[in-house]
Amino acid sequence: MNEKRETMDKGLVIKNIQELLTLSSSFRDPTGLGIIQDGALVVQEGKISWIGKTEALPGEWISGQPQNIINATGKVVMPGFIDAHTHLVFGGSRENEFEQRIEGLTYLEIAERGGGILSTVEATRRASFEELFILGRRRLDRFLSNGVTTIEAKSGYGLSVEDELKILRVLKALNQDHPVEIVSTFLGAHTLPKEFREERSKYVDLVIQRMIPNVAEEGLAEFCDVFCEEKAFTLEESRKILEAGKEFGLKPKIHADQLSPGGGAELAAEVGAISADHLEYVSSKGIELMAEKGVTAVLLPGATFFLSMKKYPPAREMIERGVRVALSTDFNPGSSMTESLPLMMTMGCLFYRMTPKEVIQAVTLNAARSIGREHEIGTLEPGKKADLLILEIPNYKYLPYHFGVNHTECVIKQGKIVYERKRP
Secondary structure (H helix, E strand, O other), X not given: OOOOEOOOOOOEEEXXXXXXXXXXXXXXXXXXXXXXXXXXXXXXXXXXXXXXXXXXXXXXXXXXXXXXXXXXXXXXEEEOEEEEEEOOOOOOOOHHHHHHHHOOOOHHHHHHOOOOHHHHHHHHHHOOHHXXXXXXXXXXXXXXXXXXXXXXXXXXXXXXXXXXXXXXXXXXXXXXXXXXXXXXXXXXXXXXXHHHOOOXXXXXXXXXXXXXXHHHHHOOOOEEEEEEOOOOEOHHHHHHHHHHHHHOOOEEEEEEOOOOOOOHHHHHHHHOOOEEEEOOOOOHHHHHHHHHHOOEEEEOHHHHHHOOOOOOOOHHHHHHOOOOEEEOOOOEOOOEOOOOHHHHHHHHHHHHOOOHHHHHHHOOHHXXXXXXXXXXXXXXXXXXXXXXXXXXXXXXXXXXXXXXXXXXXXXEEOOEEEXXXXXX
């Protein structure tokens, strides 16, 4: 799937770029995307060392070995996509539930028949480390071919000390093995496992007293997440878990206000969460507090679409009131089985009334902020990692417009070509 081609020590030059989207405030243009027409950039030692117009390329870079120069005439170059909310590692699949929903069964009815999150928990617990690693690698290949260079990935399908650690160890191994960079999040508070259905407080104690300390001791996650929802964890339970995570150095994230208005966005602001995700039922006060505290909203149109929900998060209101909005696939087996972040961009335009400029910001700079990586990735400027895409499209507006098609021609991760589309 992904062919690797090492760049030479002398670096890599991409020139004659029709539209070079820097997303940097250093390059001001009417679009707000920092576009350089007929642009060029130079990569050295995995980072961008120069960027500007092709005609201004430094003399030593104008000529060189053919394998070190890419001619991007008629193409768009932009930062690599960042998928800021995924559930990458799990066992099994739930296509039978998809059919059942089409036939009219509700989520609760499916769960009563043994489906839902807990069916994936059972499959994940049965799967070996090696099986989960192979599945995760195949999924990463698909993410990469769609232009994704960095993902956030959560645990949450183990719901026991042993199995939550297993998932996070798989993520660590995948991060060391695959070109796509993985930022790991502990989500032991995804739902209550069957064995604790009548003992909520004991499971919360297990998460706080055993899971979080073990995750922190092994350095397996950077963030702690919780599904704060009427059918999952209450506000008070969520607060306790997130505060416990902070004590062990895990920065808070939160699944907030997806299925009902529960004050999740307000809690995100209170505990200093880096992001609040979903937000279909976010309150006006929640939006105000997120903007005030700098909490990024990570919106997940694939889940809304796949579950045939009619309630969309108020993206326009959030943007207009100063909340940074990111978009993600929410890749998972139950509510959004897709690795296509470009498709989420189209959905962001159609469902949320976001502009092409805004959805591009949502999968680059804003997504980087939602995982604390804005100083390394998300924009193209000297000193930052050379994570970038070459897209076979004439301009940036074309990307969400021509949907259901993969426009990625080449993916470069830290200065190395890690994916090239194979021609027939």
